[in-house]
Amino acid sequence: MRPTLKDVAKLASVSTATVSNVIRNTKFVSEPVKQRILSSMKELGYEPNIIARSLKMNKTFKIGVVVPDITNPFFSEIVKEVENSLEKEGYQLILSNSHYEVEREYLVCSSFISGGGVDALILVAPRLSSERLMAMIMGFPVVIVDRPSFSDDENFVFIFSDNYSGASLVADKLVSKKYEKFACIAGPEMVPNANARLEGFYDRLVAHNISEDRITVTRAEFTFDKGFSEMNSILSSADPAESLGVFVCSDIAAWGALEAVKEKGLRIPEDVGIIGYDDISFAKYLHPGLTTIKNPMIEMGKLSATCVLDLLRGDSAITCNSIVLGSSLVERGTI
Amino acid sequence: MRPTLKDVAKLASVSTATVSNVIRNTKFVSEPVKQRILSSMKELGYEPNIIARSLKMNKTFKIGVVVPDITNPFFSEIVKEVENSLEKEGYQLILSNSHYEVEREYLVCSSFISGGGVDALILVAPRLSSERLMAMIMGFPVVIVDRPSFSDDENFVFIFSDNYSGASLVADKLVSKKYEKFACIAGPEMVPNANARLEGFYDRLVAHNISEDRITVTRAEFTFDKGFSEMNSILSSADPAESLGVFVCSDIAAWGALEAVKEKGLRIPEDVGIIGYDDISFAKYLHPGLTTIKNPMIEMGKLSATCVLDLLRGDSAITCNSIVLGSSLVERGTI
């Protein structure tokens, strides 16, 4: 059996309270006593039982993190930063995947919240409607990452980049390059940021006096395969004589789209230009390098960790409950 | 305050023991009483406190998983399967990254083990020496994934594929294609499987009567950039008139190597052929598609979860403590 605090106390001939105090340095303990305790701890190889501590303190020092799919580089880069930052503060990360399924997301989140196993939640790109989300997390500390704010309840904080304006950068670039036709392969409708991107792109296009009949819009899940097939169907119904500028709303789908274009034997960026979104680490390795909008994954990850701990401390150093980051275009070879 | 089991008991006018029994169905309880309890639970919105349960049962229902870097697709694919399988059994996954650093790996693992916060550990591709690993995990249930067995202690189980024979497949293929020179960009020396791959490759090459002066060996970390730069230095000291078959010991590095070859304007697979290892999901999307050895990530992930739970149950349905999986060559365009 593992030694307990009681064992240490007995060996050092002191009370458990005193031992507890030296472990966490929470009260002054005289030097001789402290030394006796320290050496008893060492002798027994004592390590505090974190579960017992959790029960007593009503804190688990664990944060639940739910992402759609850890296999997607966009999410894994965020998670890595979160874990790294959390670890520094003595917190651990419990990971769950929602597999892009709304109901699974719901189940996972609510069991986190009602199970009492985590102190707070970080939800990355959740797809639940804002109503269900609100109802579910009421009273529980949550930070929502990569989704626009929909509430100013100070119990949760939003961390996201301005996807609408990120997407308008795309439109600017595409028209400046004088493409004759435009297309957008947008993300699923239930993803708020997918809509923000589509709107930002579309609005800016019409602001540039592009007539609507020169713009085609479709939707695809954030995967290589969907990007590939969606691009194929766009291409098959397009006039090959006209140059086409397309905005694919995630790098991973843009990769698929890129391959579709190459397979058709079209030139990039002359015949068709592609701009992605996110700037995942692989974007620069593609052929040609993928022009894209930089989504600040690292910053989002770090901030998520910071904010979730602030939330727990009641530290309202953050006066507002939403942090919106900037985005920028990184130009490579696909346009 | 959250309602407790005691609250439910009081409301239903029964003892806490009975409530506990209906919650977990652990003893027969008469129908009327059961119904009373169930409705009291619903009325109060009761959810068991998992921390208290953990303390009492001395089980946390959590498994620690440590990977070098969740951002690496090879690891994220494994982790995804582990999480998925674990979730089905009511276990949660605590994720840690060692960042490919041995000392960090040591710290993370030992704090998992001594902290009492997890029931077992799954270590993916650990880099600690077998001596330190053994010393550290003694008496703690651990499954070690993607690393050859080094002990038959039944307290831990090894799950890995036979990298030595996987690598000999590479040699077979490369000589069958009649390359004149051969190279291996092996992984770090501290990674046992990296050595297994190198040896399997090398041994088979000499078995094919390839003289040793036609083989060059270097090492690189499992990253795109290292694969790229290592390939560059191989190329710069190679005779361009002779065709070169190279084995890059991970897909991610093979990708980098591939780009280096293309940048030099060499033809693939005529001038230089490349075979990777792992078959990460992106391998097929490269140009040309990456020929590689399939490493059964999904199977490894699933088995890890299965085995770790068997270990906890003392279920010795697994009679042996090591499971070695097969690997196969998947042929695409780089050779």
Place this chain on the structure above:
DNA sequence: ATGAAAGCGCTAACAC
């Protein structure tokens, strides 16, 4: 400056 003791919310003997 240190100790005694009362729980945190649950489970598991053991009674009845």
Place this chain on the structure above:
DNA sequence: GTGTTAGCGCTTTCAT
């Protein structure tokens, strides 16, 4: 079948 009770290993008043 159901209830009583003693902890699991810790933290935290409140005494001394």
